[in-house]
Amino acid sequence: MPDVAVKPTTGDTTGGSRDGTPPAAFDAIVVGAGPAGAAAALTLARAGKSVALLERGIFPGAKNMYGGVVYGRVLDHLVPNWWQDVPYQRWVSRRATMLMTPTQSLTIDYRSDRWIEAPYNGMTAYRADFDAWLAAKAEEAGATLVCSTTATSLLRGADGRIRGVSTDRPDGDLTARVVIACDGVNSFLAKSAGLYQAFDPSNFTVAVKEVLRLPREVIDERCRLTGDEGLDIEIVGCTAGIPGGGFFYTNRDSVAVGIVVSVIGLAAARVRPEKLLADLKKHPSIAPLVRDGELLEYSAHTIPEGGYDVMPELVGDRLLIAGDAAAMCLAAGIWLEGVNFAIGSGAAAGEAAAEALDQGDASVAALAGYRRRIEANFVLADHRKFRRVPHLIMSERVQRQYPPFVCDIVEKMFTVDNPTPKLGLRRWANDARRTHGVRLRDLLRDGAVGLRSFG
Amino acid sequence: MSGADTATTPQSRPSVGVALKFVPLRVEVNPLTGMVSADDRLAGASPADEAALEYGLRFAEAWGWDLLVASAGDHRCEPMLRAAMAAGANAAIRVVLPTDTAAPVVAAALAEALGDCLVLLCGDYSLDRGTGSVPAYLAAQLGAAQALGLVSVAAVGEGTVEGERRLDGGRRERLRIPAPAVLSVEAGVRLRRAPLPAVLRARSAPLQVLPTPVPYAIDPAAGTRRPYRPRPKALPSPAATMSARDRVLMLTGALSERRTPAAVRTNDPVQAADIVLTFLRERGYIS
Amino acid sequence: MSAVTDIRAGAAPEAPSIGGETVERQTWVDMPFADRMATVEFRIAERPHIVVDSELCEGCSTQACVTACPADLFVPTADGKILFNFEQCFECGTCYLACNVEGAISWSYPDGGFGVVMRRS
Incomplete structure (x- = not known):
């Protein structure tokens, strides 16, 4: 025992119980060393708790993939001056949203000097680097990181209460007084604990991505960047009518291009995902950016995109869930965020668990501080604010009708059609609406949802 | 343990x-x-x-x-x-x-x-x-x-x-x-x-x-010790004037005389070493 | 090329008739799929973490796993069953999410230290 736990467990009211079970090996076990798990382990270790951070990959980040940008504000109080040693690729200086049809594209492209100086806004990074960096911070704080170890199930005592996790290693049961499941989008632990009332596959999207090697100067030139500046583009209308979207972003010596589509939609359309991606790469607005890139890594991952309304119960008896495991991914069109929500929820879970451990009680009531914390900060507030947006973004209208509708209006606006006089925005809009079967009623309703959410 | x-x-x-x-x-x-x-x-x-x-x-x-x-x-x-x-x-x-x-x-x-x-x-x-x-x-x-x-x-x-x-x-x-x-x-x-x-x-x-x-x-x-690697044997390419059949024959060596693969069939290490050395000497790998 | 043109024209991808023998599989060749997968490191476990109950697949007309799996691990056979590989799996979960035959795909994470190792994603 002494050489197992880094720190002695604090108090013993929830670990070793009256029926003679030995005291827990750790105060807390965090399953999954992604951003959520690393943040949870970091806050627990800082609070003086002994914590085991289990990771099934050979290093943290080995199983992780994302759409490209880490927004760092959430790190400010966890890792002061994090930007000084974070393994970033580029600081995002240009943030663009692109509406696309097979032959048209409309881009809103914003660039700011303020985003390329401390404290920065967003960065691109390889997850294998970033996640390992954050997990190393947790280790420095005293957490015990154990890689190559898959948590297979929750370990329960004779009284049925959680007392740790079972892993796939021989002699692999590990006990703790509280478990934080940050085991990702497929979270088998949260499901087995019954925290998901209804598990609906239609809440998930699948992303496939290519990372393409290009010389740094070529990237700078093509994307109009200098130094450490980076570009991130979110794309709507590039998935052949399957609900979803696409993205493009720059690393230092590579660019990444990917598509995100509804799993159910993809299956129904019977198209191979890499073909959708190949089509995006051939689009005249994207092709010049990726031309001659040599494939460095192909990858895929699923994303929980259902938003606030499909989130599971976040707290169980001696159990908290955070990050993708708790469906904390914001897919709200112009905002696509996940890593920051994972860090925010993980840190809150760690703090709440430490608080509960101090009280010697890790029941649902004692762990309520978790929900209280994330209700108060951006984690749940943003999700609640945009609860209707995921549905809107994935709707037939946004996916199929609005991109060509908007593109046509803009096209007419900028097509000089002399000698025909300019008809004016209202006429163009009405024409485009008729061409694409956009009903005014839908447009007003969706506009209202958008205004209420984004306004 | x-x-x-x-x-x-x-x-x-x-x-x-x-x-x-x-x-x-x-x-x-x-x-x-x-x-x-x-x-x-x-x-x-x-x-x-x-x-x-x-x-x-x-x-x-x-x-x-x-x-x-x-x-x-x-x-x-x-x-x-x-x-x-x-x-x-x-x-x-x-x-x-x-x-x-x-x-x-x-x-x-x-x-x-x-x-x-x-x-x-x-x-x-x-x-x-x-x-x-x-x-x-x-x-x-x-x-x-x-x-x-x-x-x-x-x-x-x-x-x-x-x-x-x-x-x-x-x-x-x-x-x-x-x-x-x-x-x-x-x-x-x-x-x-x-x-x-x-x-x-x-x-x-x-x-x-x-x-x-x-x-x-x-x-x-x-210097650095490396395993000995015999130099590749240079083979002349067939003359362009030869017929296609002859060129193929020359390149494949199909009808030319071949030496049967040598095998060491003895349990005596000294004898075996001698056989190997003789073989390498015959082929010109060592002198 | 024709497949690309279809998409450009905004047409929904054609779904073959139910039970049709060819689902659209790699008609558009960007790069050989094996080359694409060769860019990814996989540590292959002894225990398969995907198990397909092929008996259940025989009655399945959609075979969603075949087209949806990003690693293209599922292959339909002539007798309506599904052959599967587990070795080059991204562990994304698309197959069991897309599958509409209860219990046909059993899926868990591979043993610790095995499976996909992503480094630039």
Whole structure:
């Protein structure tokens, strides 16, 4: 025992119980060393708790993939001056949203000097680097990181209460007084604990991505960047009518291009995902950016995109869930965020668990501080604010009708059609609406949802 | 192997030694520059080295011996050594050596670390363009029997193993090897998964670090030792005036006289060496 | 090329008739699929973490796993069953999410230290 736990467990009211079970090996076990798990382990270790951070990959980040940008504000109080040693690729200086049809594209492209100086806004990074960096911070704080170890199930005592996790290693049961499941989008632990009332596959999207090697100067030139500046583009209308979207972003010596589509939609359309991606790469607005890139890594991952309304119960008896495991991914069109929500929820879970451990009680009531914390900060507030947006973004209208509708209006606006006089925005809009079967009623309703959410 | 035994009397029991090398398990070649780069996160013991460790663990269990692992290299091989301790090794030693050290020096370093082991196991050759000569040097250094490139090994009596080795024509030979011996094995058996308590213990287990040994028997004038590679034989290309059939015949050598493959069919080492030398002399490889 | 043109024209991808023998599989060749997968590191476990109950697949007309799996691990056979590989799996979960035959795909994470190793994603 002494050489197992880094720190002695604090108090013993929830670990070793009256029926003679030995005291827990750790105060807390965090399953999954992604951003959520690393943040949870970091806050627990800082609070003086002994914590085991289990990771099934050979290093943290080995199983992780994302759409490209880490927004760092959430790190400010966890890792002061994090930007000084974070393994970033580029600081995002240009943030663009692109509406696309097979032959048209409309881009809103914003660039700011303020985003390329401390404290920065967003960065691109390889997850294998970033996640390992954050997990190393947790280790420095005293957490015990154990890689190559898959948590297979929750370990329960004779009284049925959680007392740790079972892993796939021989002699692999590990006990703790509280478990934080940050085991990702497929979270088998949260499901087995019954925290998901209804598990609906239609809440998930699948992303496939290519990372393409290009010389740094070529990237700078093509994307109009200098130094450490980076570009991130979110794309709507590039998935052949399957609900979803696409993205493009720059690393230092590579660019990444990917598509995100509804799993159910993809299956129904019977198209191979890499073909959708190949089509995006051939689009005249994207092709010049990726031309001659040599494939460095192909990858895929699923994303929980259902938003606030499909989130599971976040707290169980001696159990908290955070990050993708708790469906904390914001897919709200112009905002696509996940890593920051994972860090925010993980840190809150760690703090709440430490608080509960101090009280010697890790029941649902004692762990309520978790929900209280994330209700108060951006984690749940943003999700609640945009609860209707995921549905809107994935709707037939946004996916199929609005991109060509908007593109046509803009096209007419900028097509000089002399000698025909300019008809004016209202006429163009009405024409485009008729061409694409956009009903005014839908447009007003969706506009209202958008205004209420984004306004 | 109970923890108490090993903690109190590490020296009193005979031991099995396993030498591991930290090698890149995936390399990438930049198509433009031809630069080869390796990712340390994907580096570690090769499958053959892991097979050696697994066999070593089996022997130690069967005989009630200790198991020592050693590696010659920089600090990067320490996680690999800790993983070996988690899998069941009683102690781990790292000898400080740069990568790309010549095989005799590596063998000398390993002999220093594992010299007391009666049975030593290695992978057949390291993946980073190794030649498989370290185990042979090691055996020479320790004056131990050597059996290299074994397909499988199994413990028979205490300190004795039986190994199987490939021969030409799909045949196998079975060797009975008494200690002291150095064995090198092919990849095949998988390393067992380390128990979780052992993984946690190995994180903070002491790891012995030995300084770089003084190189032995290296003639500075001789330069780096490499296995001898005969020069390729230059073949003239067929003259353009020849008919297509003749050119094909010339290129394939289909109808030309051929020498039958030479085979060494004797059990006497001296005689066998003579046959090999005569053959090489006839072909002009040596004079 | 024709497949690309279809998408450009905004047409929904054609779904073959139910039970049709060819689902659209790699008609558009960007790069050989094996080359694409060769860019990814996989540590192959002894235990398969995907198990397909092929008996259940025989009655399945959609065979969603075949087209949806990003690693293209599922292959339909002539007798309506599914052959599957587990070795080059991204562990994303798309197959069991897309599958509409209860219990046909059993899926868990591979043993610790095995499976996909992503480094630049």
